[in-house]
Amino acid sequence: MSFWDYLGNRHQQLLSDAFQHASAVFQCMVLATVIGVLIGVATYRSGWAGNIATTATSTVLTIPSLALIGLLIPVVGLGVAPTVTALVLYGLLPVVRNAIVGLRGVDPSLVEAARGIGMSRTARLLRVELPLAWPPILTGIRVSTQMLMGIAAIAAYASGPGLGNEIFRGIGSLGSKNALNQVLAGTLGIIVLALLFDAAYVLIGRLTIPRGIRA
Amino acid sequence: MPETTETKTATSESGARPTEARTTGATIELENLTKRYPGSREPAVDSVNMEIRAGELVVFVGPSGCGKSTTLKMINRLIEPTGGRIRIGGEDVTHIDPVKLRRKIGYAIQSSGLFPHLTVAQNIAAVPKMLGWPKARIRARVEEMLDLVGLDPGEFRSRYPRQLSGGQQQRVGVARALAADPPVLLMDEPFGAVDPITRDHLQDELIRLQHELHKTIVFVTHDFDEAIKLGDRIAVLRERSHIAQFDTPEAILTNPADDFVSGFVGAGAALKRLNLTRVRDVEITDYPTVTVDDPLQEIFNKLRSSGTNEILLLDKRGRPYKWLRRGDLMRARGSLARAGTLVHDTVTRDATVRDALEAVLTDNAGRVAVTGRRGEYTGVVDMETLMNSVHELLEADRLDALEHQHELQEARSPRTHAEQEGTGPGEVQA
Numbered sequence: 293m294s295f296w297d298y299l300g301n302r303h304q305q306l307l308s309d310a311f312q313h314a315s316a317v318f319q320c321m322v323l324a325t326v327i328g329v330l331i332g333v334a335t336y337r338s339g340w341a342g343n344i345a346t347t348a349t350s351t352v353l354t355i356p357s358l359a360l361i362g363l364l365i366p367v368v369g370l371g372v373a374p375t376v377t378a379l380v381l382y383g384l385l386p387v388v389r390n391a392i393v394g395l396r397g398v399d400p401s402l403v404e405a406a407r408g409i410g411m412s413r414t415a416r417l418l419r420v421e422l423p424l425a426w427p428p429i430l431t432g433i434r435v436s437t438q439m440l441m442g443i444a445a446i447a448a449y450a451s452g453p454g455l456g457n458e459i460f461r462g463i464g465s466l467g468s469k470n471a472l473n474q475v476l477a478g479t480l481g482i483i484v485l486a487l488l489f490d491a492a493y494v495l496i497g498r499l500t501i502p503r504g505i506r507a
Numbered sequence: 508m509p510e511t512t513e514t515k516t517a518t519s520e521s522g523a524r525p526t527e528a529r530t531t532g533a534t535i536e537l538e539n540l541t542k543r544y545p546g547s548r549e550p551a552v553d554s555v556n557m558e559i560r561a562g563e564l565v566v567f568v569g570p571s572g573c574g575k576s577t578t579l580k581m582i583n584r585l586i587e588p589t590g591g592r593i594r595i596g597g598e599d600v601t602h603i604d605p606v607k608l609r610r611k612i613g614y615a616i617q618s619s620g621l622f623p624h625l626t627v628a629q630n631i632a633a634v635p636k637m638l639g640w641p642k643a644r645i646r647a648r649v650e651e652m653l654d655l656v657g658l659d660p661g662e663f664r665s666r667y668p669r670q671l672s673g674g675q676q677q678r679v680g681v682a683r684a685l686a687a688d689p690p691v692l693l694m695d696e697p698f699g700a701v702d703p704i705t706r707d708h709l710q711d712e713l714i715r716l717q718h719e720l721h722k723t724i725v726f727v728t729h730d731f732d733e734a735i736k737l738g739d740r741i742a743v744l745r746e747r748s749h750i751a752q753f754d755t756p757e758a759i760l761t762n763p764a765d766d767f768v769s770g771f772v773g774a775g776a777a778l779k780r781l782n783l784t785r786v787r788d789v790e791i792t793d794y795p796t797v798t799v800d801d802p803l804q805e806i807f808n809k810l811r812s813s814g815t816n817e818i819l820l821l822d823k824r825g826r827p828y829k830w831l832r833r834g835d836l837m838r839a840r841g842s843l844a845r846a847g848t849l850v851h852d853t854v855t856r857d858a859t860v861r862d863a864l865e866a867v868l869t870d871n872a873g874r875v876a877v878t879g880r881r882g883e884y885t886g887v888v889d890m891e892t893l894m895n896s897v898h899e900l901l902e903a904d905r906l907d908a909l910e911h912q913h914e915l916q917e918a919r920s921p922r923t924h925a926e927q928e929g930t931g932p933g934e935v936q937a
Contacts, residue, residue: 405620504667
């Protein structure tokens with residue numbers, strides 16, 4: 293069976309896997325963004341807290357993904373739980389680091405001007421600092437998403453959802469006539485998804501970064 | 508906080524004509540205001556006492572690091588004082604919520620401090636929005652403020668700060684500071700980052716604004732010339748914000764309190780003094796004039812009968828046109844079109860005496876025509892009258908200053924012992 297025939301026969305299965313893959317990455321990314329920005333906001337003002345946050349999140353990234361998911365199985369079980377936990381943990385670093393860098397990069401004289409015209413602490417953060425730090429944060433989210441696309445494939449090891457299942461099935465039945473097609477379909481599917489997400493981020497950037505600070 | 512201290516309850520609607528009595532500013536009193544940073548033995552600002560009248564523009568001037576900016580920022584408590592009190596419009600604001608306090612005090616800083624991600628309109632609307640004004644009122648106010656600072660609302664409302672020149676950004680910065688109609692405006696070296704020509708324009712604009720609005724303005728600069736140009740009174744500060752002299756520009760120029768102040772005033776105090784006087788305040792002499800419509804014979808007669816060598820020829824609308832000498836008409840064979848030298852420089856009655864002096868010095872005959880509002884002839888100033896006026900002016904200043912100093916010493920003697928060492932005689936308020 294040629295690759296195209298394979299796609300034709302299995303497109304329903306593939307689409308559903310691709311959808312689950314995208315949905316898992318998207319949801320984990322939303323969680324990672326919220327947690328990452330909160331960590332950034334909580335730590336950017338102090339030198340050591342910011343460094344600890346960056347170091348901790350980058351340590352997570354050095355753990356091999358297969359190992360992390362393997363370690364999570366006895367703790368949270370199989371299926372969705374280890375997938376979400378692992379993806380969120382991996383997704384944190386770029387967001388946290390860029391949030392801290394972005395927030396620290398806001399011109400101090402602007403923050404003082406905001407204080408001077410009577411903005412409260414919260415108003416300063418929401419109306420001045422975060423909007424100005426948004427472009428680097430969005431870049432962090434974008435990098436994270438690309439990374440998570442690949443890592444999500446590993447989640448199939450813990451019976452997680454997504455295109456990883458296709459790849460693992462292929463690897464598990466090496467030598468059979470569809471093995472190569474399965475691995476190829478899973479991999480290409482992930483690449484296509486990654487490109488689609490990237491395009492979406494360009495659009496989001498256009499829509500959410502004010503014209504006054506767009507590069 | 509009371510909006511008005513003297514008269515008037517009306518707000519500064521744009522159409523309304525300002526009157527002399529109108530004051531929308533509030534008094535500011537600083538009492539033993541001190542800032543001490545942990546870990547340093549000397550306070551950064553040491554016990555400043557100052558009374559600023561409502562509607563007055565006071566300039567803090569001093570070398571860098573003298574604490575003038577720190578003192579300013581303590582007024583809106585961007586820097587919390589470690590001792591002393593601040594009263595604005597009679598109300599003690601030393602311990603009220605600083606966020607609420609700052610919404611009632613305009614604040615403009617160097618390089619404008621505009622938020623780059625917000626449009627001009629959104630920047631100006633920042634404070635009214637926080638105060639919860641209704642949308643329609645905010646929109647109207649934004650238009651009004653843009654008009655006030657001389658920017659066309661239609662063109663500039665939806666621009667972003669980076670699409671403006673430095674001078675325009677600074678104007679928007681001032682508009683934002685004034686948007687909620689605060690009685691007090693603090694300006695921290697606002698014109699420090701713009702080129703000299705733009706700075707000059709912005710200073711003129713500020714003077715005009717202040718004539719309309721009568722806010723209480725505290726302005727920090729290290730440029731003494733700027734201080735002289737803008738200030739109703741100038742506080743010359745030395746290290747730790749000690750007040751070396753607090754007085755009118757005239758008094759500081761003619762009678763600096765000590766060597767520190769005279770060093771700061773710099774050379775050419777008499778020349779700088781000329782910037783403070785307008786042509787209308789000096790003697791303007793009348794000059795024989797004729798108009799282009801007069802018959803030639805009459806012009807000849809006038810020339811002959813006048814004691815001077817020269818008469819001034821005015822055009823149809825009464826504006827100075829040509830200087831005519833006795834021989835000019837002969838040489839031009841009676842043609843007015845060819846005779847005489849064109850008037851190339853005139854000064855208005857609102858020009859500074861310094862400008863007039865400049866014009867007189869560059870004119871080859873040592874005189875310049877003075878014109879009214881529509882360019883019509885009102886008189887002439889020449890070297891001699893100018894010199895006399897300036898001498899009288901300086902003499903009057905000197906007498907004033909002496910008298911003033913005398914009063915100060917009398918007022919001061921009972922509390923001399925209480926005064927801290929190093930506070931200058933100018934500190935006590937006149």
